[in-house]
Amino acid sequence: MKHALDTVTAWLARGVIAFLYIPIIVVVVLSFNDSEITYKWDGFSTRWYGKLADNTELLAALQVSAEVALISATLATACGLLAAMGMARLRGKGKAIFSGGLFLPLIIPEIVLGVALLSVFGAMSADLGMTTLVLGHLVVTLPYAALIVLGAYNALDSSLPEAATDLGCNAWQAFRRVTLPLLRQPLLAAWLLCFTISFGNIVMSTFTNGVGSTTLPLRVYSMLKGGLTPEINALGTLLVLFTLLIILGVGLRQMRRVLVGADRS
Amino acid sequence: MTTALLAPAGLTVVGLVLVPLLLVVRNSFASADSYGGIQGGFTLANYQDLLDPIYLKVFGYSLGMAGLNTMVCLVLGYVVSYYLASRPPQRQMLLLLLIILPFWTDFLVRTFAWINLLSPGGPVNSLTDAIGFTDGPSQWIPSQGASFIGLVYAFLPTAIFPIYASLRGVDNSLGEAARDLGCGWWRVHSRVLLPIARPGMLAAALLTFIPTLGVFVIPVLLGGGRDQLVGNLIVTLYTEFRNQPMGAAASVVLLLLMVASMAVFGLAARRLRRKTA
Numbered sequence: 001m002k003h004a005l006d007t008v009t010a011w012l013a014r015g016v017i018a019f020l021y022i023p024i025i026v027v028v029v030l031s032f033n034d035s036e037i038t039y040k041w042d043g044f045s046t047r048w049y050g051k052l053a054d055n056t057e058l059l060a061a062l063q064v065s066a067e068v069a070l071i072s073a074t075l076a077t078a079c080g081l082l083a084a085m086g087m088a089r090l091r092g093k094g095k096a097i098f099s100g101g102l103f104l105p106l107i108i109p110e111i112v113l114g115v116a117l118l119s120v121f122g123a124m125s126a127d128l129g130m131t132t133l134v135l136g137h138l139v140v141t142l143p144y145a146a147l148i149v150l151g152a153y154n155a156l157d158s159s160l161p162e163a164a165t166d167l168g169c170n171a172w173q174a175f176r177r178v179t180l181p182l183l184r185q186p187l188l189a190a191w192l193l194c195f196t197i198s199f200g201n202i203v204m205s206t207f208t209n210g211v212g213s214t215t216l217p218l219r220v221y222s223m224l225k226g227g228l229t230p231e232i233n234a235l236g237t238l239l240v241l242f243t244l245l246i247i248l249g250v251g252l253r254q255m256r257r258v259l260v261g262a263d264r265s
Numbered sequence: 266m267t268t269a270l271l272a273p274a275g276l277t278v279v280g281l282v283l284v285p286l287l288l289v290v291r292n293s294f295a296s297a298d299s300y301g302g303i304q305g306g307f308t309l310a311n312y313q314d315l316l317d318p319i320y321l322k323v324f325g326y327s328l329g330m331a332g333l334n335t336m337v338c339l340v341l342g343y344v345v346s347y348y349l350a351s352r353p354p355q356r357q358m359l360l361l362l363l364i365i366l367p368f369w370t371d372f373l374v375r376t377f378a379w380i381n382l383l384s385p386g387g388p389v390n391s392l393t394d395a396i397g398f399t400d401g402p403s404q405w406i407p408s409q410g411a412s413f414i415g416l417v418y419a420f421l422p423t424a425i426f427p428i429y430a431s432l433r434g435v436d437n438s439l440g441e442a443a444r445d446l447g448c449g450w451w452r453v454h455s456r457v458l459l460p461i462a463r464p465g466m467l468a469a470a471l472l473t474f475i476p477t478l479g480v481f482v483i484p485v486l487l488g489g490g491r492d493q494l495v496g497n498l499i500v501t502l503y504t505e506f507r508n509q510p511m512g513a514a515a516s517v518v519l520l521l522l523m524v525a526s527m528a529v530f531g532l533a534a535r536r537l538r539r540k541t542a
Contacts, residue, residue, distance in 0.1 A: 003450045013348030016341050017360070020367040020422065023378030026388055030381055038380075039387035079273040086270030098271065101278040107471070108286075109479035109523060111496050115503065115516045116285030119292055122303070122509070139281045142274060200371045202482060206500065217373050224373070224486055228380040236374040243369045252362055259365065260430035 024240055031233040038230050048234040055231070061219035065199050068130065068215065072137035073145075073194035077187060079138070080145030084153035085179075099150075106143045113139055114207035121208070128210030136208035140201060141194035148193065148258055152186030189254045196246050200239075286520075292513035301507035311514035320498065324518070327494045331477035334416045338473045339466055341417075342424035346465070347458065349425075350432040351440075357433065368422035376486055379415050380406060383487075407489025415483040420476070424469040431465030432458065460538070467534045474530070475523050495519050 031049075035042030052058065083102060087095055105113055117136050126132060160182065164174040180187075202217040209218060223232060247255060293311055298304040314320075349360050367375065382389050385402035393399040405411055435458070443453045459466075481496035490497070495515065502512035 003444075005450045009344050010348050012341075013345045016345050016421070017363055019418070020364065023375065023382055023418065024367060024370060026381050027374060027378045039382075039384045079277060082270045082272075083274035086267050086274075089267045089270075098275070101283070102274060104278065105282055107475070107523070107527075108282075109475055109496075109519055111479040111481070111499055112286070112289070112516045112519055113282065115499060115512060116289045117281060118503065119288045119303075119509070119513065120281075120285040123288060135281055138277060142277055146274065196369060200373070202373065203479070203496075207503070217371070220373055221482065221486075224377055224380075228377055228384075232377060233381065236371070236377065239371045239374050243371065244366065247362075247365060247369060252358065252365075255365055256358070256361060259368075259426045260361070260433065 027233050027236045028240060031230065031237040033230055033233075036230065038228050038233060048230045049238075051231050052234050052238075058216070058219060058235070061214050061216045064130070064133075064213050065216040068133045068137055068213075069195045069198035072134050072141055072198045073191050075134070075138050076141040076145040076194045077149070077191045079142055080149040080190060081153075081183070081187065083146055084150045087150065088153065088158075102146050103143050105139055110140065110203040114204045117204075118207040128208060129213045132208040132210065133205060133213055133215070136204040137198040137201060140204050141197050144197060144258075145190045145194050148186055148190040148254075149183070151257065152183055156182055185251070185254065189250045189258070192246050192250050193258070196243070289513045289516050292510055293517045295510045295513075297508055297510045301509055303509055311511045312518075314511055315514055315518065320515075323493050323495060323498045324522075326492055327478050328522075330413065330416065330494065331474045333413070334420060334477050335470050335474045337417050338420050338424035339428075339469060341421060342428045342469055343459075343462060343466065345425050346429040346432050346462070347454075349429050350435060351437060361429070364422050364425055368426075372419065373482065375419060376415055376483055379411060379418065379487055383411050383414075407487060407491075409488060409492050412484050412488030412492065415487040416477055416480065419480075419483065420473045423472050423476075427468035427472065428462055428465040431462050435461055463534055463537060467530055470530050471527060474526050478519060478522060495522075 030038055030041075032044050032046060033041055034045035034047070083098075087098060090098060114136065117132070117139065121128060121132050156179070161174040161178045164178045165171070169177065200217060201215070202221060205215045205218055209215060220232060220235065223229070292303050294307050294309070295303045296306045296308050296310065345364070349357055352360060381387060383406040384390070385404055390399065390403050390405070393403070394401065440453050440457060443457045448456065478494060479496040479499075480494050481500045484490065484492060484494050484497055493501070495518075499512055499515050499519070502508050502515055506512075
């Protein structure tokens with residue numbers, strides 16, 4: 001028999017899920033609000049999206065973010081793949097130390113990682129800009145790329161590339177024709193997630209951006225300090241849509257593996 | 266060959282994480298030049314300056330907010346995870362997808378969404394007016410409460426995943442068996458399910474508590490910038506006061522808080538295990 005408290009907690013859980021959605025839905029709805037005042041409904045309009053397209057500062061920031069995310073996601077995924085292949089050859093202590101270092105940025109507060117990088121760039125008197133942004137985002141995204149690729153690489157049947165080698169492939173051919181195609185999906189998932197993480201990053205960017213390399217979140221953050229506008233709601237709606245597309249691209253199964261581990265059944 | 270494969274990631278970790286962290290520790294003991302840059306030398310003055318009541322208040326407030334946020338996220342996270350885990354598999358997938366979307370939604374979007382909701386005359390206010398809870402526009406934002414809601418909202422999905430991960434493998438019949446053997450609702454949870462969820466709860470606590478300390482966007486946008494977290498302090502010291510040595514000292518303190526909280530949570534989990542074993 002079902003306990004009354006089971007019913008209560010089930011409703012509480014449904015309430016929490018609603019709590020997760022209401023703010024997002026409100027952003028989407030209000031982005032179509034004709035009124036200048038974001039939260040007072042005054043009829044349907046798409047004019048804020050038009051205004052968004054005319055905001056050159058915002059578009060410039062969008063370009064910076066897209067470039068940084070593109071490069072850092074690619075670097076992180078490549079480093080993650082190479083690390084996974086290298087780690088498969090390590091044993092014992094060396095493997096433990098390497099993986100400890102690799103996942104270290106996951107536990108250290110991001111703000112400290114940002115401060116640390118800024119200190120190094122300062123000590124080297126490096127100019128802050130695209131390069132420092134990309135390096136900062138590489139630090140933030142690499143552990144996630146490694147997490148996904150490592151899991152997939154270890155689950156790979158190692159007899160397959162071995163069979164290719166036995167059949168006369170050299171190491172590169174075995175990698176290019178067997179290993180890589182088998183890892184296509186997890187690599188794509190890793191890349192997409194790294195892209196998303198980099199694209200939305202604000203903490204690391206605060207410390208590693210320079211003049212002329214303001215990212216989209218930094219631009220939006222400074223706009224928000226002056227108050228929320230319907231235009232920002234419109235941008236938020238586009239970002240929600242973008243997230244939805246990324247999730248579909250990664251695939252639910254892969255996403256579940258990343259977030260809650262492999263299937264036990 | 267192995268070295269070549271490990272080199273890119275290894276160099277990233279050493280060159281962009283480990284060495285920079287050591288430099289921060291070094292800088293925290295350096296004295297500042299007149300522009301707030303690093304001058305070198307060795308002094309404890311930066312740490313002494315952090316003992317000023319203004320800064321101590323920031324650390325106290327941060328620990329309180331992070332603690333409260335962690336507690337709320339753990340309780341709600343457990344409730345949602347239990348609900349998810351007790352649904353049929355197909356349903357679980359769908360519900361999980363529902364939690365994944367807000368989790369990956371842009372952090373800033375999830376923060377400014379609350380400005381819409383909590384503004385005077387906004388959706389929440391209209392609702393409370395309608396049920397007679399309030400009368401006319403209410404100034405809920407910026408406030409500590411709004412800041413706290415923003416924090417819970419930001420970290421709740423993060424807390425749900427690890428707890429659900431530890432509960433989802435559990436056979437539903439386990440709880441039923443305990444019930445058949447005469448366990449009440451509370452005992453089914455406290456003696457059977459919570460111990461199983463413990464590693465997930467521990468992970469969720471760490472993933473909530475430590476990052477909350479370093480948040481700076483939410484207190485500015487939803488809290489009006491008055492009540493600061495350690496994250497705000499570090500950003501202010503670096504970008505506004507331009508006092509790098511002191512900013513470095515505050516960062517080292519944050520690292521120490523991280524280590525301390527890991528030890529405390531680990532210990533708490535071990536004690537719980539002994540109690541329920």
